[in-house]
Amino acid sequence: MDKRTISFSPPDMGELEEKQVIDTLRSGWITTGPKVKKLEKLLASFLEVDEKAPAVACLGSATASEELILRMLGIGPGDEVIVPAYTYTSSAAAAIHAGAKVIFVDSQPNSVEMDYDKVAEAITDKTKAIIPVDLGGVPCDYDALFSIVTSPEAKTQFRPLSASEDDDELTKLGANIQQKLGRIAIVADGAHALGARRILSHWSGEPEGGERKERKVGSIADFTSFSFHAVKNFTTAEGGAASWNLPFNTAEDNAVMYHWFQLLSLHGQSKDALAKTQVGAWEYDVVAPLYKCNMTDIMGGIGLAQFERYPQLLARRKAIIAKYDEACDALGVDHIVHFTNSYTSSGHLYITRITGCNDEQRREIIQKMAERGVATNVHYKPLPMMTAYKRLGWKIEDFPNAYKLYNNEITLPLHTKLSDEDVDYVIQNFKDVLKSYI
Numbered sequence: 001m002d003k004r005t006i007s008f009s010p011p012d013m014g015e016l017e018e019k020q021v022i023d024t025l026r027s028g029w030i031t032t033g034p035k036v037k038k039l040e041k042l043l044a045s046f047l048e049v050d051e052k053a054p055a056v057a058c059l060g061s062a063t064a065s066e067e068l069i070l071r072m073l074g075i076g077p078g079d080e081v082i083v084p085a086y087t088y089t090s091s092a093a094a095a096i097h098a099g100a101k102v103i104f105v106d107s108q109p110n111s112v113e114m115d116y117d118k119v120a121e122a123i124t125d126k127t128k129a130i131i132p133v134d135l136g137g138v139p140c141d142y143d144a145l146f147s148i149v150t151s152p153e154a155k156t157q158f159r160p161l162s163a164s165e166d167d168d169e170l171t172k173l174g175a176n177i178q179q180k181l182g183r184i185a186i187v188a189d190g191a192h193a194l195g196a197r198r199i200l201s202h203w204s205g206e207p208e209g210g211e212r213k214e215r216k217v218g219s220i221a222d223f224t225s226f227s228f229h230a231v232k233n234f235t236t237a238e239g240g241a242a243s244w245n246l247p248f249n250t251a252e253d254n255a256v257m258y259h260w261f262q263l264l265s266l267h268g269q270s271k272d273a274l275a276k277t278q279v280g281a282w283e284y285d286v287v288a289p290l291y292k293c294n295m296t297d298i299m300g301g302i303g304l305a306q307f308e309r310y311p312q313l314l315a316r317r318k319a320i321i322a323k324y325d326e327a328c329d330a331l332g333v334d335h336i337v338h339f340t341n342s343y344t345s346s347g348h349l350y351i352t353r354i355t356g357c358n359d360e361q362r363r364e365i366i367q368k369m370a371e372r373g374v375a376t377n378v379h380y381k382p383l384p385m386m387t388a389y390k391r392l393g394w395k396i397e398d399f400p401n402a403y404k405l406y407n408n409e410i411t412l413p414l415h416t417k418l419s420d421e422d423v424d425y426v427i428q429n430f431k432d433v434l435k436s437y438i
């Protein structure tokens, strides 16, 4: 077999994306404008959160989306937020930016999902949100999560924020959402999971009495953040979006929340740049000294092109996964399961575990694959192993399952620039390299 060079996750940019970028540059409008607004509407209908008025805001990143969601919920100092130990740093960092205390929870013994019994045990009267992560594109068990937050024990412990007349409008909004919800919020990190679906009985946040419904990630949790970073399934170079699905929201509530995402992401300025270009419309107010993390129309345009191609991109990922599954099953290599009767993954990461191998052998395998031109990766080194979180007092010894998952994990390249021959090349080399290890 001739040597090939297989990158880990290059962006898939085609003619449609090029046309959109050029069109934006020539249009005279390059920052947040019509393309971002159009992308928000398309995503809202794709995620099925548009029944009562669009409930998607495109922003600068998933990290910014998660932070703004927590700020909109009035979560901050004195509050606790439950996050898996086995995830990327931003799932936890956004909560820290908002001023909350992160409480890490270990994984299940043989799954990258959080251990839901431990989630229930971690709840205190300070818990305000749980941040489940749809790792690799596989939707979490949201039925289990909603059972936990709607359980009588969790609901009686819940202390919603209260606001007085003198508080600012954002605090009032947060208090209002927390009081109406009357329970811990589920704020999903769907960074990997655009297009993933799951069959649920609790889809709108309350038990549905046995009726099972298939919902997309984005319209399951109370709030979801998505990433459009360059390595993700759907990319705008950098970028992200927040979606929300509050069971009690009216169309007006959704419009108010959308407006707050605009304020939070654009300096708290009462008029955005587009509105200010109207002749004579110079005057604006600043309602609070807020943040700056809006999406530009250049990114929005790339998103419109990706949106058009997304069904094909997802299908191609599914076909590659089928080949990897067949090869790994034949080799006896553990891998995450992307497609079952109860869920459909977005197929973001092909996570494998070389059972029996230790960290050192895993590093050798990665090195040997690299020598054969194949870039692999590790998802994830658990957060309690990182300097920042060690400094905050977390110890990996308290997360034995996350450590075991990480210890022999290797992620294979999974992206839409891979040809069938590339996939065969990855599989052949993986088999050859693994011969001396399993």
Ligand SMILES: *Cc1c(COP(=O)(O)O)cnc(C)c1O
Pocket: 060, 061, 062, 063, 064, 087, 088, 090, 091, 133, 189, 191, 192, 226, 227, 228, 229, 239, 240
């Ligand atoms: C990439 C990623 C993010 C952050 O996305 P940004 O858009 O870069 O902020 C958050 N969570 C997970 C699990 C990710 O992999």
